[in-house]
Amino acid sequence: RSAGTELEIGTWTLTTVFTPKDTANYNTATASVELTVIPNVDVEIIWETKTPITYGTPLSVDQLNATANIEGHFYYNPTYGTILPAGRQKLAVTFIPTERKYYKNQYMEVYIDVEKLEQTINFEPIGVTQEGDVIELIVTTSADLPVRFVRSNEDVAVIQDNIMTIVGGGTAVITAIQDGNENYDTVSAEQTIEVDSELPFISIKKVGDKAVITFTGTLEESDDTVTWKPVLDAKGSIEVDFDVLSKKFYRSVKSVAVLSEEE
Numbered sequence: 001r002s003a004g005t006e007l008e009i010g011t012w013t014l015t016t017v018f019t020p021k022d023t024a025n026y027n028t029a030t031a032s033v034e035l036t037v038i039p040n041v042d043v044e045i046i047w048e049t050k051t052p053i054t055y056g057t058p059l060s061v062d063q064l065n066a067t068a069n070i071e072g073h074f075y076y077n078p079t080y081g082t083i084l085p086a087g088r089q090k091l092a093v094t095f096i097p098t099e100r101k102y103y104k105n106q107y108m109e110v111y112i113d114v115e116k117l118e119q120t121i122n123f124e125p126i127g128v129t130q131e132g133d134v135i136e137l138i139v140t141t142s143a144d145l146p147v148r149f150v151r152s153n154e155d156v157a158v159i160q161d162n163i164m165t166i167v168g169g170g171t172a173v174i175t176a177i178q179d180g181n182e183n184y185d186t187v188s189a190e191q192t193i194e195v196d197s198e199l200p201f202i203s204i205k206k207v208g209d210k211a212v213i214t215f216t217g218t219l220e221e222s223d224d225t226v227t228w229k230p231v232l233d234a235k236g237s238i239e240v241d242f243d244v245l246s247k248k249f250y251r252s253v254k255s256v257a258v259l260s261e262e263e
Helices: none
Strands: 010-018 029-037 072-077 087-097 106-115 121-123 134-136 139-141 148-151 157-160 163-166 170-178 187-195 202-207 210-215 219-222 237-241 248-252 255-259
Touching (some): 121 170, 148 157, 157 170, 202 255, 210 255
Antiparallel strands (some): 134 163, 148 170, 157 163, 210 237
16 A cells, blocks of 8 residues: 555555665565554444333333444343333443444443322222211222221221221211332322211101111111111112011111001
């Protein structure tokens, strides 16, 4: 190669030949040397700061999207599809150039904020309550995490685990709380119960060929006041057939009423 020649990237053999002026007494000499031409660029990875995501979002090309100024392959840690816990998390990438003979592998880290996920909560209605009632409090959350209960008035209700016992008259706010964890936000729901201890426990009123039974607490029925069975799906009030030829007893919590021809 002559002086001024621009060599392409790669390894070249440069050869020189020396011809002496006195060719009668000296032989021509030849010498060679290898020369490696490397790229005149530095490998650069571009990976911008990541937009926050919500817990439960799998990693995708929206987060794992580094680029480089030369051709090569990216290897991420964590990989595609990973669900990260909430908090500030590290993402890393190793870039391996296609032309590994001339470029070195590159490594880069960025951070992403994973926000806690909001929960939803469903607190089933408590319904009508009366002193002496024992009620199961039923609550579910979207994260299926344990729930605790608090009440505002201990003279009205006491709660053990998810069982509430009505102990007196008055007003109380019953709150179901899921405290959240490292991945879920806290969520709560409340209901207000009003207990009037002056209300009758059970009453029966004849309406045409039906009888309307109004009650609080669990309703049971009997033909002889000895054997009782619960009236299924009865809540607050219920209509029953009125039969003037028979007598049936009903009770709820503490009181007993009789459905008969005299009603």
